[in-house]
Amino acid sequence: MSATRHSKPAERVGGSGHKPSKPEADGPTFNHLLQAWLESHRASLVDSLRRLLKQPIGSFFTCLVMAIALSLPMGLSLLLKNVERLGGSWQRAAQISLFMQLQASPQEAEQLRAQIAELPEVAAAEWISREQALEEFQQQSGLGEALKELPENPLPSVILVTPEKVDKANLEALRLRLAELPKVEQAQLDLVWVERLTAILKLGEHFVFGLSLLLVLALLLVIGNTIRLHIENRRIEIEVIKLVGGTDSYVRRPFLYMGALYGVGAGLLAWLVLAFGLDWLNAAVVKLAGLYGSDFSLAGVPLADGLSLLLGAVLLGYIGAWLAVARHLNELAPR
Template sequence: MSKQIVPDQPGVRVGATPKNTTEFTPVKEPDTFWQLLRIGLTNHKASIIDSVQRLIRQPLGSFFTWLVIAVALSLPMGLSLLLDSTDQLDGSWQQAAEISVFMDIKATETQAQELVEQIEKLSAVVEVNLISPQQALQEFQALSGLGNALTELPSNPLPYSLLITPQKIDKEALEDLKQQLATMPYVEIAQLDMQWVERLSAMLRVGKHFIFGLALLLIAALLLVIGNTIRLHIENRRTEIEVIKLVGGTDGYVRRPFLYMGMLYGLGGGLLAWLILSVILSTLNNSVTELAQLYGSDFSLQGVPLIDGISLVFGAMMLGYIGAWLAVSRHLRELAPR
């Protein structure tokens, strides 16, 4: 029996391509903070680019989502800006809230001037106008239509009076100022019509509460819209996500692109809302200015201030982030590989 020959080297098949021997080098784990930071920034950059590309590939759907967000944000923001614009009317309100002070009938002009100087030193007072008995009588004759009858009076029955413009339109502050004026020397009566002030304050409070409630409802609606939109993106990428989780992808890695997508929806909606508000207020301001000029007022609507516009965009991005987080967190458990 012949002895079996064992070759020293493995045989090579005729015509086969020679194999190149390669050495396997294991991937070195990052061991410094800057390496970890660089890797994290790279991952975030890739997620942002991917989210932007997906929005660009669906321009019509993305635009309508931005439009819905913009309309929902524009309504409460616009009402709030209109309410804030009424601050320009403070001068007119202060004049309408003037406190009328009637001095003693026997008070002289010198005493009236002393009282004016004393009142002007009060921090709660903006302006003091002194009305002499002669001026008061002339105004009464012009307004009452009893000019001929008043000329038959033996003497002027009207005293010196003062019209005091307050610094702040507040019910308690006005009442305190009225009481303080009533105790001053030579003052007979201090009068203040508080009814219109109370009505104005009540209307402003109702307006602020209405805007706050409307904002809460629209914020809840926006969260639902953004969450539903992100949910559709999740369903379209279900297989991809399951594969990522199958090879060891973490929940944070899966969640990241959807969070950026939600923020991009908020960013686009916020910028579009800023543009819509600017156009509407600018168009409406022309009519408001013409109406105000007919009443001798320089009132005009304020545009969207830069700080408010930036806050609007930032708030919209936060709403997009929250809506995406809620949507992904809800469906993340269902995306486990089977």
């Protein structure tokens, strides 16, 4: 009994007979913490993806609703860009026409064109000779045979000035300045067309912006309501997790990944919808343009715009999920 009572620790069951080694550290290392953090995020991502795949029809239709809401403003924006490309740039639509005096020689007109092109307010300047102006007028007016009977060319040479920026006050000031140049008979600018063009573009931009805001709010409501249903289905599980010490960030993480996954699916679907829609519409546009002797066609979805659409969808899904979880997180405390 005495020997047993006073036995050394090394002689007990499981003793090694050696002195205990010095502990390596006073807690987990940074690598261990990083690995645990990455493993937690990986598990949350896999769990969220698995739950979405268990309900493929519901997940698909949720992504489809989000995709339609995303594709509407992006599609309108792409159509505006194509229409602007069809009509030419709006700087070119605001050209100032300088009609030269009839006695101005081609050398004087070219020298004046080069002088105007160097102005900081001018983006480009193009000289059209009298012969070229007459030829274009014959082709466009249909009076070619009648104009050939004229004793001499009545049309002056023209310098077309494209401004750097389109602004009514600046354009009028530039027109007055160019009208005072030597050998210039008249400087003409269609300010009414400039104002109409500016108003049309701004109206389209405001409409797309307003529609985008409304659809963003609708997307947040859709994703928030969807995440709320997932939270209700897992209420008991979440309460147990919080009961054993699970943090709010741990509870929130899988739902955030779920929202981001909804965003990925919606962004890819929206990209496909836009690509298919523009391609389907392009056939009718090409046929119509061919009737007017034009080779115009709609441009597809640029890669940068498609990636921006995908990134925006992921962010909207993430934000919507975060708002939904933040709203219901306090209600999930264990009872």
